[in-house]
Amino acid sequence: MARLKSRVTSFDVAKLAGVSQPAVSRAFTPGASITKEKRDRILAAAKELNYVPNVFASSLSSKRSNMVAVISGNLNNPFYSETLQVFVESIQRTHRQVLAFSVQDGRDSDDVMMQAMRYPIDGLVVTSAQMSSELVKLSEGLGIPVVMFNRRVVGSELSGVQCDNFEGSAVLGRLMAAAGARRILIVRGDPQGSTSIDRVQGFRSAVDGVAGVEIEEVDGESSYSGARNAMIRRFNGPGPRFPDAIFAVNDIMAIGCADALNENFGLKIPDDIMLAGFDGIREGQRAPYSLTTVRQPVERMVAETLELLKAAPEDLKGAEAQRRVIPGDLIPGHTVPGMGRWAR
Amino acid sequence: MARLKSRVTSFDVAKLAGVSQPAVSRAFTPGASITKEKRDRILAAAKELNYVPNVFASSLSSKRSNMVAVISGNLNNPFYSETLQVFVESIQRTHRQVLAFSVQDGRDSDDVMMQAMRYPIDGLVVTSAQMSSELVKLSEGLGIPVVMFNRRVVGSELSGVQCDNFEGSAVLGRLMAAAGARRILIVRGDPQGSTSIDRVQGFRSAVDGVAGVEIEEVDGESSYSGARNAMIRRFNGPGPRFPDAIFAVNDIMAIGCADALNENFGLKIPDDIMLAGFDGIREGQRAPYSLTTVRQPVERMVAETLELLKAAPEDLKGAEAQRRVIPGDLIPGHTVPGMGRWAR
DNA sequence: TTGTACGCGTTATCAA
DNA sequence: TTGATAACGCGTACAA
Numbered sequence: 001m002a003r004l005k006s007r008v009t010s011f012d013v014a015k016l017a018g019v020s021q022p023a024v025s026r027a028f029t030p031g032a033s034i035t036k037e038k039r040d041r042i043l044a045a046a047k048e049l050n051y052v053p054n055v056f057a058s059s060l061s062s063k064r065s066n067m068v069a070v071i072s073g074n075l076n077n078p079f080y081s082e083t084l085q086v087f088v089e090s091i092q093r094t095h096r097q098v099l100a101f102s103v104q105d106g107r108d109s110d111d112v113m114m115q116a117m118r119y120p121i122d123g124l125v126v127t128s129a130q131m132s133s134e135l136v137k138l139s140e141g142l143g144i145p146v147v148m149f150n151r152r153v154v155g156s157e158l159s160g161v162q163c164d165n166f167e168g169s170a171v172l173g174r175l176m177a178a179a180g181a182r183r184i185l186i187v188r189g190d191p192q193g194s195t196s197i198d199r200v201q202g203f204r205s206a207v208d209g210v211a212g213v214e215i216e217e218v219d220g221e222s223s224y225s226g227a228r229n230a231m232i233r234r235f236n237g238p239g240p241r242f243p244d245a246i247f248a249v250n251d252i253m254a255i256g257c258a259d260a261l262n263e264n265f266g267l268k269i270p271d272d273i274m275l276a277g278f279d280g281i282r283e284g285q286r287a288p289y290s291l292t293t294v295r296q297p298v299e300r301m302v303a304e305t306l307e308l309l310k311a312a313p314e315d316l317k318g319a320e321a322q323r324r325v326i327p328g329d330l331i332p333g334h335t336v337p338g339m340g341r342w343a344r
Numbered sequence: 345m346a347r348l349k350s351r352v353t354s355f356d357v358a359k360l361a362g363v364s365q366p367a368v369s370r371a372f373t374p375g376a377s378i379t380k381e382k383r384d385r386i387l388a389a390a391k392e393l394n395y396v397p398n399v400f401a402s403s404l405s406s407k408r409s410n411m412v413a414v415i416s417g418n419l420n421n422p423f424y425s426e427t428l429q430v431f432v433e434s435i436q437r438t439h440r441q442v443l444a445f446s447v448q449d450g451r452d453s454d455d456v457m458m459q460a461m462r463y464p465i466d467g468l469v470v471t472s473a474q475m476s477s478e479l480v481k482l483s484e485g486l487g488i489p490v491v492m493f494n495r496r497v498v499g500s501e502l503s504g505v506q507c508d509n510f511e512g513s514a515v516l517g518r519l520m521a522a523a524g525a526r527r528i529l530i531v532r533g534d535p536q537g538s539t540s541i542d543r544v545q546g547f548r549s550a551v552d553g554v555a556g557v558e559i560e561e562v563d564g565e566s567s568y569s570g571a572r573n574a575m576i577r578r579f580n581g582p583g584p585r586f587p588d589a590i591f592a593v594n595d596i597m598a599i600g601c602a603d604a605l606n607e608n609f610g611l612k613i614p615d616d617i618m619l620a621g622f623d624g625i626r627e628g629q630r631a632p633y634s635l636t637t638v639r640q641p642v643e644r645m646v647a648e649t650l651e652l653l654k655a656a657p658e659d660l661k662g663a664e665a666q667r668r669v670i671p672g673d674l675i676p677g678h679t680v681p682g683m684g685r686w687a688r
Numbered sequence: 689t690t691g692t693a694c695g696c697g698t699t700a701t702c703a704a
Numbered sequence: 705t706t707g708a709t710a711a712c713g714c715g716t717a718c719a720a
Contacts, residue, residue, distance in 0.1 A: 004407045004464050005487030005657075009697055020707045025699060033705055050485025055462045056400040056409065057697035060712045063348045065400065075429045078422070085419045088446045097459065100444040102432045115441065118399045120348050141394025143349025224630075259631040286568075287603040288632035313349075353713055364691045369715060377689055401713035404696045 008051045017045040028053050059120060066096040068309065069116040073103045073128035076223060077252050079279040079296070080127060083149070086302045087125065094306070096122065103129045105190075105222070110135055117142055123309035125149055128193070131158065136317065145316050147308045149301070152194035159316035161305045161324045165195055165278070166202035168294035168328035172247060172276045173206025175292070175330075179274060179337045181245030182212045187230060187257060189222035189249045196222070199249040199278055216243065220253040227256030232264055242273060245336075251277035251284040251293055258289055258335070275335040278328075285331070292333035301326055352395045361389040372397050403464060410440040412653065413460040417447045417472035420567060421596050423623040423640070424471060427493070430646045431469065438650070440466065447473045449534075449566070454479055461486055467653035469493055472537070475502065480661065489660050491652045493645070496538035503660040505649045505668045509539055509622070510546035512638035512672035516591060516620045517550025519636070519674075523618060523681045525589030526556045531574060531601060533566035533593045540566070543593040543622055560587065564597040571600030576608055586617060589680075595621035595628040595637055602633055602679070619679040622672075629675070636677030645670055 010024040017024070019042060026032035027042035046052070059065040070087050074080050088098050101116055103109040109129040116124055117138060124139065127149040136158065139146045148160035176184070184207060189196035200217070207213050218234055220227035227248055235242065242265075248254035254277030261267040261275075269275050277284055280295025304324050308316065316322060332338055354368040361368070363386060370376035371386035390396070403409035414431050418424050432442050445460055447453040453473040460468055461482060468483065471493040480502065483490045492504030520528070528551060533540035544561070551557050562578055564571035571592055579586065586609075592598035598621030605611040605619075613619050621628055624639025648668050652660065660666060676682055 004409065004466075006407065007464070007486060007697080011697085021697090022699080022707065022709095023705095025697095026706090029699085035705070038705090050482050052458070052462050052482070052486070054404075054464055054697055056404050056464055057712090058699065059400050060398075060404060060714090061697080061699035063350065063699090063712075065348065072432075075432075081422075081425045081429060084428075084444075085425060085446065088416075088419075088444050089448075092445060092456070097463075098444045100428075100432050100442045102429065102436060104433075112436070114396065118396050119441075120351070120398055120400055122348075138394050138396070142351060142396070224626075255630070263631045282568075283627055286599070287607045351713080355713080365713090366691070366715075367689095370690090373715085379689070382689085398713055401696090402715065404698090405713080405715040407696075407715090 007054060008049045010051070010053070012049055013042060013046045013051045016049060017042045025053070063120075065120045065122060067099055067119060067121045068096055068123045068125065068306075069099040069101060069119065069121045070125045071101040071103060071109070071112060071116060071127065071129060073109070074105055074222060075102050077250065078281045078283055079250065079252065082281060083127060083298055083302070086298050087305075090299075090302050090306060114138075117144060123147065125305055125309070126151065128195075130192075140313055140317065143313055145309050145311060145313045147305050147316065149305055150195060150296070152198070157318050157321045159308055159311075159322040161301050161308065161326065162195075163294075163296040163301065163328045164325050165198035165328075166205070168278060168330075169199040169202030169247070169249070170206040171330050172278070172292070172294060172336075173203040175336055176245045176247065176274060176276060177207045177210045177213070179245075181207070181274060182210075182214065183241075183243040184213060184215050184245045184247065185234075185243040186215060186217045187220040187227050187246060187248040187253050188217055189220060189253065191219065193222070196249045203247050220248060220256070222250065222253065224252050224256040227253035228260040231257050231260035235265060242267065245274045246276075248275070248277050251279040251281045251291060253277065254291055254293070254335075255284055255289060258291075270335050270337050274337060276333075280329070280331055285333075290334035291331075292336040293331050294328035295331050296328055297326055351398060352393045354395070354397070356393055357386060357390045357395045360393060361386045369397070407464075409464045409466060411443050411463060411465045412440055412467045412469065412650075413443040413445060413463065413465045414469045415445045415447060415453065415456060415460060415471065415473060417453070418449055418566060419446055421594065422625045422627055423594065423596065426625060427471060427642055427646070430642050431649075434643075434646050434650060458482075461488060467491065469649055469653070470495065472539075484657055484661065487657050489653050489655060489657045491649050491660065493649055494539060494640070496542070501662050501665040503652055503655075503666040505645050505652065505670065506539075507638075507640040507645065507672045508669050509542035509672075510549070512622060512674075513543040513546030513591070513593070514550040515674055516622070516636070516638060516680075517547040519680055520589045520591065520618060520620060521551045521554045521557070523589075525551070525618060526554075526558065527585075527587040528557060528559050528589045528591065529578075529587040530559060530561045531564040531571050531590060531592040531597050532561055533564060533597065535563065537566070540593045547591050564592060564600065566594065566597065568596050568600040571597035572604045575601050575604035579609060586611065589618045590620075592619070592621050595623040595625045595635060597621065598635055598637070598679075599628055599633060602635075614679050614681050618681060620677075624673070624675055629677075634678035635675075636680040637675050638672035639675050640672055641670055
């Protein structure tokens with residue numbers, strides 16, 4: 001733990017510039033009352049001494065810390081690393097800083113969130129992780145607004161922004177059913193995660209009533225390798241019968257499925273099996289996959305999240321909880337036959 | 345700018361627990377001298393009041409802030425978002441926090457770094473961005489250790505960790521030449537970036553002497569679409585002659601090339617054109633590409649970066665600058681024909 | 689082990 | 705517009 005070298009302080013600058021210490025503070029505060037001449041002199045002295053105001057000290061005194069903590073889970077899923085990127089860029093654009101945390105899948109996230117709350121942050125964004133009721137209480141006590149990103153909290157009523165996972169998946173379900181899917185395999189993600197649950201339910205709601213539809217579910221562990229391995233396990237047995245459609249609840253799993261089907265079983269998509277995912281990650285949109293999927297409008301979701309963060313903590317929970325559900329965008333892609341098949 | 349709600353302080357906890365304020369501080373400091381009984385009583389009071397120590401205040405007083413700033417450029421390149429992830433996880437593992445910044449390609453990075461230095465951070469990691477000599481001076485004045493990640497700084501002597509870009513690319517050059525490459529197209533990245541420059545030079549050093557070799561260079565803008573578009577522009581003209589090998593200085597561009605060649609020109613890799621990249625990103629390793637490339641050992645590079653950060657700032661610049669050059673690992677892949685061709 | 693007194697570097701307050 | 709002074713919330717001496 002490096003002890004910080006004692007910094008040049010505003011007092012040092014004040015002495016060199018021949019002014020009082022608060023004057024230095026004003027020189028660095030946009031819109032403060034100070035003559036331009038004096039400010040220039042102070043800034044010159046500051047530059048000479050390599051002085052910049054210490055955010056910690058100023059935050060302590062001003063009771064504002066332009067810091068937002070972002071807790072990301074499952075950064076191996078490109079959707080979440082793309083999302084983190086958008087958060088960083090958006091938050092930075094508003095002259096605030098990002099304190100970044102990651103929670104390994106299945107690891108205790110309470111510990112990490114506790115760390116985050118020791119900072120006097122303006123807000124806390126939680127993606128893809130649960131939050132215990134104890135922590136909800138703590139965040140409240142600390143007056144820190146919390147918004148869940150893409151995660152419906154079971155039990156406690158917290159504010160959050162999410163894509164319309166149910167309806168988006170239902171659209172994919174209808175699309176696949178219309179394209180002739182009857183024997184359908186659903187690749188689940190985290191069985192506890194609301195995202196996976198909602199998508200499975202949404203999809204089923206669209207195909208359950210269709211005549212002749214049989215559905216099977218397997219676990220894909222929310223990851224490329226998880227889905228890939230699930231395919232191999234499932235179809236390597238004696239006399240495997242392939243479904244005619246696969247719905248993976250996220251794109252990275254869909255990609256894992258596609259690779260396994262192609263490489264291990266020589267199947268062509270969509271000729272032999274149709275495939276759909278969810279998220280709209282860049283990788284899935286590229287030529288080798290051209291995945292049929294529903295894109296989560298990340299930019300907008302992030303913007304709404306940051307918007308919610310402005311509210312008082314009391315207005316973000318319980319009965320006041322704000323739930324923003326943003327519709328996703330269907331990306332037709334090439335992995336589900338489209339109207340072309342109907343035209344035949 | 346949300347004004348932070350005034351927090352519960354150690355004084356409040358002290359009063360409730362019937363002890364002095366420093367006792368509260370000790371209760372939260374591992375290894376401090378305090379009886380277990382008293383500590384328990386204090387922690388109970390703290391929990392009741394939703395108290396957690398304020399990092400800013402404690403840092404101000406203790407002169408240590410377990411915060412490391414990471415400035416990332418070009419997060420659209422999966423290599424850098426994978427790297428950021430490794431930084432976050434590694435730093436978090438040592439009970440420190442990450443202050444994350446991003447610098448858009450070509451944007452002024454000085455401004456962002458200046459923001460970072462207003463924090464009393466333990467260190468600053470800069471990936472894929474330049475640092476002006478003014479900022480170097482400032483970081484020195486502030487006593488903040490700076491380490492460049494994967495970037496050789498032209499002009500100023502700063503410490504840094506990088507992959508052996510020259511030698512790694514030379515290995516790829518030799519591999520391609522041995523596989524029969526003669527008409528070679530090099531897809532450059534950022535023309536100013538040391539990474540791209542070193543890789544181009546390393547590659548050329550290996551093939552320049554080979555009889556019959558012709559080399560052409562084009563700009564791929566360090567991105568998927570940049571490289572993809574470069575292919576289309578280059579080969580769409582009348583009577584395009586395709587090279588027999590393409591070396592893209594990073595994987596994401598190699599993937600862009602592969603997609604364009606396949607989709608727009610119907611070329612098969614490696615049968616019609618062989619292809620190599622650099623970085624070893626996950627996406628490039630997957631079945632549709634199986635890219636021949638050199639993997640940057642990110643985990644090790646990050647570890648060495650954090651190691652360097654422990655040094656005093658004076659020992660990280662000028663004559664004392666530490667340069668750690670880590671060898672990359674050749675991943676044979678399937679996009680350059682291997683010894684199989686020799687065996688024929 | 690415990691408490692008192694002080695300092696960390698800044699902004700806020702208020703009188704000049 | 706300015707400067708003196710008091711917070712901000714916590715660690716750290718030091719004395720008890």
